[in-house]
Structure formats: C-alpha cells, structure tokens
Amino acid sequence: MRLRAPVRIVAPLLAVGLLALGACGSGGTTASSGTASASGSASAAPTLGPDVPAATVVADPVAADQLPTATGAFGEKPTLTFPSTNPPPSLQRQVLVQGTGPETQKGDWLVTNYLGQVWNGKVFDNSYDKGTTATFQIGVGNVVPGWDTALVGVPVGSRVLLSLPPADGYGSKGNSSAGIGGTDTIVFVVDIVAAYGKDAAGQADAxxxxxxxxxxxxxxxxxxxxxxxxxxxxxxxxxxxxxxxxxxxxxxxxxxxxxxxxxxxxxxxxxxxxxxxxxxxxxxxxxxxxxxxxxxxxxxxxxxxxxxxxxxxxxxxxxxxxxxxxxxxxxxxxxxxxxxxxxx
CATH class of the missing domain: 3.10.50.40 (Chitinase A; domain 3)
Incomplete structure (x- = not known):
C-alpha cells in the first residue's frame, strides 16, 4: 500500500519533461491510497470523529498500557500486540528505540522501514517483507497527516510507534483497498534509517x-x-x-x-x-x-x-x-x- 500517490515534481520541470521522464515521489512503499498487501477489520471507535481536523502536533502521551506493544529490534519486522481498551482518540507517538542521529525536519527526505496495522486488525502493509526501504519527503503533504506531524523531530536511527486516529490517517473515507474503514485507528512501527535535508548536495570535495x-x-x-x-x-x-x-x-x-x-x-x-x-x-x-x-x-x-x-x-x-x-x-x-x- 502507498501512503499517498507519488509526487511528480514541480510544475516547470513537469511541463518540459525532465523529471516527468525520470522522477517519482517514492522509492518503495509509503502510506497513501494504493493497494494493500493484506486487509483486515478492526473494532469501530465512533467517538474518534473521523471528520475532526488532522492534528498539527503530537498529543500528550497516554498511559503505556493504552498503546500496542511491539517486538523486535530496529530493522527487524515487528509484531504488534493490542490492549483490550479502545484506541486513544489522539495522535500518539512512542519512541521504542532512541536514535543518535540528527533530528528530522519538515521537508527532509526520510528513508524508512515500516509496518502498518489496523487497530486490533490485520497488517495491511509493511516494507520488511518487500526487502526495500520506503523513501518520502516529510511534512509537505505527500504522506498521511499523522506521518507528516509525528515523524518530524525524531532522531535518525529511532524506531517509533505511531497511533493514528482516522483524521490523522485516511479520514472518514478510509481506504477500502487496504481494509481500513472510516472510523479505524491505524498503527505504524517506523524505523528511520536516514534523512536528507532540503539543502543536501553533492560532495564539496568531489x-x-x-x-x-x-x-x-x-x-x-x-x-x-x-x-x-x-x-x-x-x-x-x-x-x-x-x-x-x-x-x-x-x-x-x-x-x-x-x-x-x-x-x-x-x-x-x-x-x-x-x-x-x-x-x-x-x-x-x-x-x-x-x-x-x-x-x-x-x-x-x-x-x-x-x-x-x-x-x-x-x-x-x-x-x-x-x-x-x-x-x-x-x-x-x-x-x-x-x-x-x-x-x-
């Protein structure tokens, strides 16, 4: 599944064709509106309000026992275990492994591995089984809102767990091809492998x-x-x-x-x-x-x-x-x- 459709670069180059010939907004998979590797059902949470605007900041953390637990070290495919409680109605981020690299910034390109699962449902996509990382520009509307918000300010090398209520995921329409309903909360484990800023360039000493x-x-x-x-x-x-x-x-x-x-x-x-x-x-x-x-x-x-x-x-x-x-x-x-x- 893709977190959002690939971006085809800026207007002038699209018009004349340089990157229309050879560019896309994602290498590997990222969370958008494409097809999924698996579908699943999940307990509805009507109080979440899928038409509520997406969060602009990560919410104050809920108690740890209100979030899923994840097995595995950084770089390993995780397995999620969900609590018996309803999902939290706010955007949650829990750092599972603290990285030591620079903090990600809005506009950075992130190289990641990830797994996505409907709350108490089935895994709908993951990059680990595909054997390729997912690359996307963060904070610019190219991925689901919860990623744009919660993956900014995280040190490279971190593994994070994200819990996205509908407004921070696929909204009231959900994503039927992935088995995600309009009231479903979705959970991701994301490994941030690398990040490249807006000013990234070739070597000054080339x-x-x-x-x-x-x-x-x-x-x-x-x-x-x-x-x-x-x-x-x-x-x-x-x-x-x-x-x-x-x-x-x-x-x-x-x-x-x-x-x-x-x-x-x-x-x-x-x-x-x-x-x-x-x-x-x-x-x-x-x-x-x-x-x-x-x-x-x-x-x-x-x-x-x-x-x-x-x-x-x-x-x-x-x-x-x-x-x-x-x-x-x-x-x-x-x-x-x-x-x-x-x-x-």
Missing part, C-alpha cells in the same frame, strides 16, 4: 573532471547551486548524455531510485526549474523544495548514471521530444545534478 570545451557550460562551487548556460549555436543532443563534472567518493549508482539536487535550463537558456532551496519558488509552487527522486533504469534518460559514484556532480543533456500524454513538443534540456543518495 574531484573536478576535465570540463567539456563545447556544449552547455557550468559554473559554481561544488556543494552549492550551480549555473548553466547554453552557448548560442550549440547543437541539441540527439540522445541522453551524461558528463561527470566532479567525481564523488560514494557507492556506485545502480538501477533504482536516486535522490538528486538539480537545476535545469531549456536549450534556449530559459529556466526549467530548480530544486535548490528557494522560499519564494517554493511558495509559488515552482520549485525550491529540496532534492527529488530520479528513476535510473535502462532505456531512461538517466540510465547513464549507473556506475557514477554518489556525491558526484553531473551534467545531463536530454533531447527534445513529444509529451506522450499531451502531444506537445518539449524542448531539449541541460541539467546539473548533485547525486545525494541511492534510496532503492
């Missing part, structure tokens, strides 16, 4: 590579937002091209999802958007929200990233094409990517 004499030109310090210019008369690419501008020391990229910070321009020189933090662009809905995920797969525009070390800065050239959904022509693009992390 080793610069010989710059191409022709083609798009890139300036700017490593670890900071770069600038791209396309000299007049530069031929457009006829196939995707990847050029390593500075080589990092991280693991070699493989097929899957990669978190990247980027800035892009159309071949005409017009901006095609940027993920680098920019409050004005973020407020306008045109970018500046921090790194996004790219799909690296054979036949895709980022297939050439396979083997490139994480931490690197690369220049990507993508030929013009026709949008398969709208039929509109999309211009050729030049983009500079800072390769932050492999998330799946």
């Amino acid at each position: 080793v610069p590579q010989p710059a191409p004499a022709t083609g798009p030109q890139v300036t700017g310090d490593l670890g900071q937002k770069p600038s791209i210019t396309v000299p007049a008369g530069t031929p457009e690419p006829t196939s995707p091209q990847i050029t390593v501008l500075a080589q990092g020391t991280g693991a070699a990229i493989k097929d899957g999802q990669v978190l990247a910070q980027y800035v892009a321009v159309q071949w005409s020189g017009e901006s095609a958007g940027s993920t680098w933090p920019d409050p004005a662009a973020e407020a306008a809905g045109t970018g500046g929200t921090g790194p996004q995920q790219l799909s690296v797969a054979a036949g895709g525009p980022f297939a050439g990233l396979v083997g490139v070390p994480l931490g690197s800065r690369v220049l990507v050239q993508i030929p013009g094409q026709t949008n398969q959904q709208t039929g509109q022509a999309q211009p050729a693009l030049a983009a500079v990517l800072d390769l932050v992390a492999q998330t799946s």
